[in-house]
Amino acid sequence: MRRTLPRSFYLRADVVNVARELLGMVLTTDMDGVATSGIITETEAYAGAVDQASHAYMGRRTDRNEPMYSRGGTAYVYLCYGIHHLFNVVTNKTDIPHAVLIRAVVPLDREVTMLERRAGRPSTDGPGKVSMALGICTAHSGTDLIEGPIRLEDRGIRVAPNDVLTGPRIGVEYAGSDALLPYRFRVAPSRLRR
DNA sequence: CAGCAGATTGACT
């Protein structure tokens, strides 16, 4: 089973639920004919204009975060700390800047290529590491997740509710009370295998 | 193991 997630999956209004449901989905990239992929094991939801941790808080709109305002099923990739390319899945309708940050994957297809991209380091647990392993960079910001080089697929991998850990997001201490929201989801470490 | 500093660009005061 291998089904590219349809537009309808991304257009939903409940970004927090979408973030949780992305656990177990497969993130694939096709870069110059080289296809790599990983099973998503950690995500964070960013709830747009009302979320102090979001780049789109209070409707902030810049050249960088413009893809957040595209329709669901668009990639938003931005540079963090000047070095790391962080990949987000845009959700909801056009002009509603919801997004889900992909924080970790377990390598699936072409693990050797990912290892090369990571300069021999095998870990892919961290948003910067995910992008490096899969070849994602800011040039892919704004690309389509249904027709473009980056896609998400349902390959029938299911994560049991009991295996999902929930907690506050990482690195958003500046976000006031919103820093405490339980918008981070990850597969329990003991269940990271297929 | 913990703690910390450096990397390096974009957004904002």
Next chain:
DNA sequence: GTCAATCTGCTGC
């Protein structure tokens, strides 16, 4: 100028 949705290598226990 300051801080940021981070990662790495080095220091010192």
